[in-house]
Amino acid sequence: MKRKRSYSRVTKQALSVFGKLIRVGRTERGMTAQDLADRANISRTTLYNIEKGEPGPEIGTVFEVATLVGVRLFDVDESELAIHNARLDEKLTLLPKSVRASKQEVNDDF
Structure with a gap:
């Protein structure tokens, strides 16, 4: 049985x-849901x-659907996206290629 994942309020709002x-974006372009779904090769x-x-x-x-209707990413x-990527x-x-958990206990008792 698949467990349901929980998301923070901020994630849900975003x-x-x-x-x-x-x-x-879809509505402003006069696209039906079926038009956009077909164009993105997904189901309605x-x-x-x-x-x-x-x-x-x-x-x-x-992201592909957003791009098709003109929603800017980032x-x-x-x-600019290519520059940020580079x-x-x-x-x-x-x-570093990987991050390992520290095995040494930090003595921060001054």
Whole structure:
């Protein structure tokens, strides 16, 4: 039996806002739910869940639907997104490949 995952209030609100932005974008473009679902190659039920702010749909699917209706991701345009991506690649190169839990107890009793 699959356990139901719980989400924080902030996560639920963010999903709801993002879903509403997608619905507004679809409506402003005069697209029916079926049109957008067909274009994104998903079912109308999946689109309904995205617009409702459900946490179940895959993030790639949600981002693709958002892009199709003109919802900007990360509040930047495509060229800025590429720049941010390159900078983060550089930063990740400088960071350790993995993080291990510290085995030493820190003595912070001054």
